[in-house]
Amino acid sequence: MNIASTIFSNLLAGDPREGRTLWLPPQDSNLAVNSDLMFWWINIICYFFFIGIVIALVILVVKYRMKKDRPFRTDGPLHHLPLETTWAVVPLLIVIFIFYFGFRDYLNFMTPPKNSYEIAVTAQKWGWLFKYPNGATSDDLYVPTGRPVKLSMRSSDVLHCCYIPDFRVKKDLVPGRYSYLWFQTDDVTPEGWGHNLFCAEYCGTGHSNMNRKVYALAQPEFDAWLTAQSQWLDKIPEEELYFRAGPKLYARCQQCHSLDGTKGIGPSWKGLWARVSGGEGGDGKFVDGTGYQSQIGAGKQYQTPEDYIRSSILNPGEHVVAGYANAMPSFKGQLNDKGIDAVIGFMKHMDEFDTKGKYLKEVPPAPKVSMK
Template identity: 35%
Template sequence: MYILASTQASNFVSGVDRAFLVILGICFVFLIGLTVTMIYFIYRYDKKRNPQATQIKGSTTLEIVWTVIPVILVLVMFYYGWAGWKPMKSAPDDSFEIDVIARMWNFTFQYENGKKTDTLFVPMDKPVKLNMVSLDVVHSLYIPAFRVKEDVVPGREKFMWFIPQKEGIFDLFCTEYCGLSHSYMINSVKVVPQNEFDKWYTDTTATVASAAIDSPSAAGKRIMTNIGCFACHTIDGNKLVGPTFKGLYGHEARIKVGGDIKTVIADDEYIKKAILDPNSEIVEGYNKGFMQSYQGQLTDTEINQIIEYLKTIK
């Protein structure tokens, strides 16, 4: 079941909420106070009750009061904001670490035992550290129920950490506009008890069974779904950010190499090169730089499975 964001789902909820409520409360005090004062002045000093304007001289006491009080209030807001933010910048040494790869338009979660998922599985009541990298543009990983958010910047290693404290499924999504399908960059966090997580983490039978049952083409489709290929490419012939996969394999493709246009056959080598070095040859009519290399992200076996799936899209 999905848990509402107001639930105390992580160790950071109370600190962030406290800062929010303090700032909101101060804002409401000023809103109500200034509104009441404004209405009173409109009534008290209208033309009927105050026909002759009065020149009022400055007041040193008043100047000090409305300087000191706002400074104190700003420092109070800063303190609560800093107190909620500072613990987020230092993860415990015994944190369970997970690698997060952000790309247009997908988050992939990689575990130390080799598992890859598009849903973030974490154990309850244990510190979890997410080591995040972006392969293309700036993304921002946000888990509202945990009150944690961190920008993922290309070329920089970023991290966030938290202690999940509530079992359930929570929303995870990107909050930095990152292109055409930004709004579809939605994933989930599944928090389970430690013993259940350990069973899932160490159980490789499901993966082995899936590999044994799936045909290469079915495995290829699953891989492409997990790494977000269908966010940019269609299988029905329609154009999107990248060319359609429909009828691609074995057919001619007009590509731009440097300033020249040439025609090639979309065979195994062409597709493998398009996956590992996508910007060396650009299909005519499309722009360079939208797709990033999957070098080091996919094995030769996985690439071959992708090719087998592309052969089936006639």
């Protein structure tokens, strides 16, 4: 398969790893080894039967073409019990073997080791949130190498499915249930590259963009990353929050909320602050027919525009802007007060960012925060 792997490593330029074959990506987890071995055995059986059948067909068709101007030959056998029984029983024996080995290895997939490092996963349209034991959260998945990792997963809206092709693992996330998925990877992910993590269960508009990267780090680097990740928001001074944390947090919002005025799944954030604080566009309506002005302001349901934004993040279904569906999931438990402050600050200073959320002014030197 050397030629094949050369062709495919050319096709897949940018993948720094070796070991890709015609059929399968490189094996980057312990579970991949047996799964791939099974795949190859089945392939060999398939090649054997397929090539055999095609050769037999060609020979039969060539040999028994109808001869012109001769009566039909009628000497072919009508049935042959031993032969027919053989080709009913032999495939059965083969597939029973295949079943058995597939089943035996499948038990490994189903049984996370007791000493697994557990990461909580929440999926919602259309993003992933990975939460680590020390409270740190991330949008991409970071895992330590050399030890089993168990993902304890749930969905907060519809069905999703966590799929990491390089690890050969996949599991549905079912709303209302927890599901587990585990693997162990021993190879540190090459610098500047990441394993794909896909959503494999159809979930609507953003389904095909609900993919993230998986980075495997050696234990010391992982620990360092984890510590930095759990503190990154806390270490940012209040006055720098909106331009340091704002764009980073906005990455989770950008699938639905544009910054350039384009109508997405949710309203654009362009001019949002003016609208909700009574400026231009302040005559907007909610789906229940009430307007911004009758809901936001002293003595009304939302005392301040900040209250309204905060409520929209934590309880998005309460007042949905007219012209939009109630599509936003709640971010309760995912954004703390400081995070919400950062988002509100980002909205207030929209003119300091470009339409992709990039800060237009020069960012002052960071106070030692890992931004990986």
